[in-house]
Amino acid sequence: MTAATNGSYYAVIFSSQRTDGDNGYSQMGERMEELAREQPGFLGVESVRDASGSGITISYWESLEAIHNWKQHQSHKVAQEEGQQVWYENYKVRICKVEREYSFDA
């Protein structure tokens, strides 16, 4: 069964390729997720990475302002810098407005 609902929230799609080795990535990732969950307007996060280091993380937010504030958060900025220096070969960020959603559960 599927159920359609109207959405009025935002998604940040973070598609990335990791460099080799952990180099503190796992610990920082956990810290950043904990911190994100504490931010005003945070709604949720989904994250998948395969064995090749290819990953997609999507965080969901109430507003563009909430996304902007999280991007500018001091601890997050430090992590972003480290991400570019050490952890990611490349990444792409897309900020999206969720217009419609539906789901299936067996």
Added chain:
Amino acid sequence: MTAATNGSYYAVIFSSQRTDGDNGYSQMGERMEELAREQPGFLGVESVRDASGSGITISYWESLEAIHNWKQHQSHKVAQEEGQQVWYENYKVRICKVEREYSFDA
């Protein structure tokens, strides 16, 4: 380095949990991706699934009409039906407008 651009296209986020076993899933997945690439308005696809069967696939489209047409495509409808019967424990689909994007490449 990052570069900001204005986006004016759409993303379909498909977050899913697979059932155990392949059961024809891989072959159908390849066929559906090939078919999607042939559809008017198709822009691209990113897909990651981890060893636990948790996956995120995002397809990008020029318009909501293109997304609608692909959802209604006869071969795709057969695959969707099989997906609910066999391949997925659960999934969620979110249709989004991409409002902004930026990228990093080491």
